[in-house]
Amino acid sequence: MNVTSSQAQTPNAEHSPLALLRDLVGRSAAATVGEGEPPAVRVERPKRADQGDYATNAAMLLAPRAGRPPRELAGTVASELAELMGGDLERHEIAGPGFINLFLSDGWHRGGLRTVLAAGERYGSGGASSPRRVLVEFVSANPTGPLVAASGRHAAYGDSLSRILEHHGHTVWREYYFNDAGGQIRLLGESVRARACGEEVPEGGYQGEYVRDLAERIEGSASLDADELAGRAIALLLREIEGTLERYGVHYDAYFSERTLHAGSPSYVERAFEVVAAGGHTYESDGALWLRTTSFGDDKDRVLRRSDGRVTYFAADLAYLLQKRERGVELQLLPVGSDHHGYVARMKAAFAALGGDPDDLEMPLIQFVHLVEGSERAAMSKRRGDFVTLDELLDEVGVDATRFFMLQRSHDRTVDLDLELARRESPENPVYYVQYAHARIVSMLGRLGPERLAAALAPGADWGSDPLDAAERELIKALLAFPDEVAEAAERRAPHRIVAYSLALAQQFTAFYRDCRVVGATPAEVESFRIALSEAARRTIATALRLLGVGAPDSM
Numbered sequence: 001m002n003v004t005s006s007q008a009q010t011p012n013a014e015h016s017p018l019a020l021l022r023d024l025v026g027r028s029a030a031a032t033v034g035e036g037e038p039p040a041v042r043v044e045r046p047k048r049a050d051q052g053d054y055a056t057n058a059a060m061l062l063a064p065r066a067g068r069p070p071r072e073l074a075g076t077v078a079s080e081l082a083e084l085m086g087g088d089l090e091r092h093e094i095a096g097p098g099f100i101n102l103f104l105s106d107g108w109h110r111g112g113l114r115t116v117l118a119a120g121e122r123y124g125s126g127g128a129s130s131p132r133r134v135l136v137e138f139v140s141a142n143p144t145g146p147l148v149a150a151s152g153r154h155a156a157y158g159d160s161l162s163r164i165l166e167h168h169g170h171t172v173w174r175e176y177y178f179n180d181a182g183g184q185i186r187l188l189g190e191s192v193r194a195r196a197c198g199e200e201v202p203e204g205g206y207q208g209e210y211v212r213d214l215a216e217r218i219e220g221s222a223s224l225d226a227d228e229l230a231g232r233a234i235a236l237l238l239r240e241i242e243g244t245l246e247r248y249g250v251h252y253d254a255y256f257s258e259r260t261l262h263a264g265s266p267s268y269v270e271r272a273f274e275v276v277a278a279g280g281h282t283y284e285s286d287g288a289l290w291l292r293t294t295s296f297g298d299d300k301d302r303v304l305r306r307s308d309g310r311v312t313y314f315a316a317d318l319a320y321l322l323q324k325r326e327r328g329v330e331l332q333l334l335p336v337g338s339d340h341h342g343y344v345a346r347m348k349a350a351f352a353a354l355g356g357d358p359d360d361l362e363m364p365l366i367q368f369v370h371l372v373e374g375s376e377r378a379a380m381s382k383r384r385g386d387f388v389t390l391d392e393l394l395d396e397v398g399v400d401a402t403r404f405f406m407l408q409r410s411h412d413r414t415v416d417l418d419l420e421l422a423r424r425e426s427p428e429n430p431v432y433y434v435q436y437a438h439a440r441i442v443s444m445l446g447r448l449g450p451e452r453l454a455a456a457l458a459p460g461a462d463w464g465s466d467p468l469d470a471a472e473r474e475l476i477k478a479l480l481a482f483p484d485e486v487a488e489a490a491e492r493r494a495p496h497r498i499v500a501y502s503l504a505l506a507q508q509f510t511a512f513y514r515d516c517r518v519v520g521a522t523p524a525e526v527e528s529f530r531i532a533l534s535e536a537a538r539r540t541i542a543t544a545l546r547l548l549g550v551g552a553p554d555s556m
Contacts, residue, residue: 016127016483017112018043021054025100028080029058032073033066043102045477049470052093052101053477059098070098106468109476110529116479116536117457123543124483128169128490135329136162137256139245140177143237144188145210147244149393153369153415156406156549158335159250160495163547168490173329176245177256177320180234182313189230196221196229208387244391248399249549261319262311268319269311272354273304275322281353291318296349296358299342318350321361331360333493335411338365364493369406369415397422400550404431407548408499425556430503434541435553437506440513441538442554445531447519456531463532464525471515475533478508482540486547495548502544509537 026038041058059074066073071094078092078100088108093101116123138158141151162172179185191205196215201207214233215221221229238255245252261268273289276282281292287307291314294301304315324332332351336343344365348358371388393402401422408430409415427433445453455461482501489497518534521527542552 016124017108017115017480018054018484021102024084025056025058025077025081028077028084029062031080032076033062045481046101051095053104053473054102055095056100056102057098059100063098074098074100106465106473109468109473110463112480113476113529113533113536114459116540117532118459121539121543123540124486125167126169127483127487131169131171132330133171133173133328134165134331134333135173135175135324135327136165136333136335137175137177138333138335139250141241142179142184143234143241144184144206145208145237145387147241147390149371149388149390150369152248152390152393152402153406153411154335154337154366155245155248155250155390156403157364157366157411157495160403160407160498160548161333161335161493163549164486164489164495164498167543167547168486170490173254174250174252175254175256176252177258178234178238179258179313179316180231181259181262181316185230185234186226188233189226189228192218192221192229192233193224193226244389244394247394248390249403256320258316258320261316261323268323269315272315272319272322275355276318276350276353279353279355291350291353293346293349293353296352298345298349302346302350314346314350317347318354321347321351321356322354325354325356331362333362333364335364335366338367338412341365362493364411366411367414369417371419372416373419400435401429401431403549404434404499407495410494410496430499431550432556434502434506434545435551436556437509438538438541438545438552439554439556441509441534441541444513444519445534445538448531453531453535456528457535461528461532462525463529464523466523466526469516471512472530472533475508475512475537478505479536479540482544489547498544498547502541502548505537505541505544509534509541512537 022041022043023038025043026041029041030038039058039062041056041061043054043056046052046055059077060070062077063070063073074094078094081100081102082089082092085108088105088111090103090105092103095101119125136158139147139151139154141147141154147155159174162174166172187202187205188211191201191207191211192214194201194205195212196218201211214236217236218224218229218232224232242252242255266274273282276291281295282304283290283292288303289305290301291304292301302314303312304318305311321332334347340363344363347363348361351361352358371393397405397419402417405417405422406415421429422431423429425432427436482505485497485501489495512533516530518527518530521530545552
């Protein structure tokens with residue numbers, strides 16, 4: 001199936017008050033130095049509350065070009081900005097070598113909250129400046145056994161990244177590529193046949209109890225040859241893999257069979273050979289066909305077809321790269337295990353030999369995950385048979401905790417999943433803490449009648465003009481940071497940023513809830529404002545959890 005053109009919307013400044021603030025700072029800087037195009041400036045939260053709501057480095061960035069001292073230039077930029085922002089900018093301060101600290105009005109904060117509510121479920125979406133057609137191929141574990149717990153990290157990462165990319169404005173296609181051809185598949189069939197006949201599996205075969213189970217489930221397994229057994233075993237295992245992933249909240253657009261790359265005349269494998277040969281990138285040596293991957297940065301050339309005529313797994317990889325390009329995919333994202341680091345250069349070289357831009361093939365390396373029970377780590381091997389399945393892990397700690405813990409660290413860092421902590425229903429468990437914040441808001445707002453809630457959330461609701469509490473301002477700023485966090489997570493391929501954001505937002509709401517009475521606050525306009533602020537926090541927590549594939553429960 002083809003990946004269709006993107007239908008993503010371009011970002012609306014009204015949905016991102018910080019984007020608008022950056023634009024105003026950039027326009028002020030451009031006016032100061034006499035340039036028409038606003039420069040890319042940073043507007044960030046300062047480390048200390050007394051340094052303002054936001055700070056910018058605009059003057060320091062432009063001082064060399066303007067030929068003026070940064071602090072002097074900062075004053076001029078700030079004056080221009082004050083003209084553009086009017087009453088939204090209460091005051092500014094010039095700090096250090098030329099930072100501009102911005103102190104924004106309560107009105108600006110209230111306006112920011114209104115934009116969050118107006119955006120609804122689309123808040124933080126559509127930020128991609130150049131939406132692309134992206135294919136994310138992930139997990140893709142060989143169907144020679146059940147999914148092990150470690151595959152849960154690949155599944156959570158690929159699925160969450162796909163959700164984030166879609167929210168950011170890209171069109172995403174999710175695909176599972178499974179090997180159903182080659183020596184390891186026949187070895188599975190030989191292993192099943194050996195168990196059916198009461199024999200030991202062949203050397204290097206599959207030892208797990210699931211192999212004996214397959215032999216019992218396949219009718220007449222003792223009389224079938226290895227290839228027939230392998231085909232039936234693969235079909236059974238794939239159904240189980242798909243069921244496990246669906247249970248885990250991972251839904252694919254397609255499961256892609258390696259065997260199809262060898263079918264047809266010419267097959268995709270043969271067509272890929274023709275493309276790289278036409279580019280002068282292949283040669284024959286000792287009866288084998290080689291791809292000159294060293295021309296594209298690989299450490300050695302790679303065999304495509306052996307001297308006995310059999311094609312390699314790498315040949316199928318080459319064909320799959322070509323097949324995806326011909327479907328109109330603009331960016332191929334292929335997360336792989338950290339033990340595949342040498343595979344990255346090889347694949348990028350193959351992509352370049354096919355005429356592609358190596359930057360259009362990304363292969364994030366996913367580090368290992370260890371299950372920790374007390375001081376013990378579980379080691380897992382599918383061939384040895386001593387592994388914990390993903391289904392067993394889900395039975396133990398549940399889908400939400402598994403996904404949250406798998407995603408809480410950057411993909412290039414090892415995860416130690418503490419089973420005892422993941423089971424715990426207490427604030428020490430981060431996923432419980434975030435979900436509880438959502439449930440608390442639902443419970444609190446549930447005490448209101450629907451008319452009262454609707455009135456507080458109406459676009460023209462009267463929220464009064466009382467000075468905002470510090471906790472209210474901090475919660476609003478936390479909400480306004482969400483679009484930037486989505487953008488960073490998408491561009492850096494980093495779902496762990498959304499995990500960190502969801503936890504920080506839940507903590508900020510808890511502080512607000514501690515310091516500010518919501519239901520029953522007086523006057524009524526203050527209650528309305530705090531109701532609206534609480535609902536905005538609930539929606540944003542729910543959206544963040546949805547991007548992680550984690551549930552946002554109404555009660556706990």
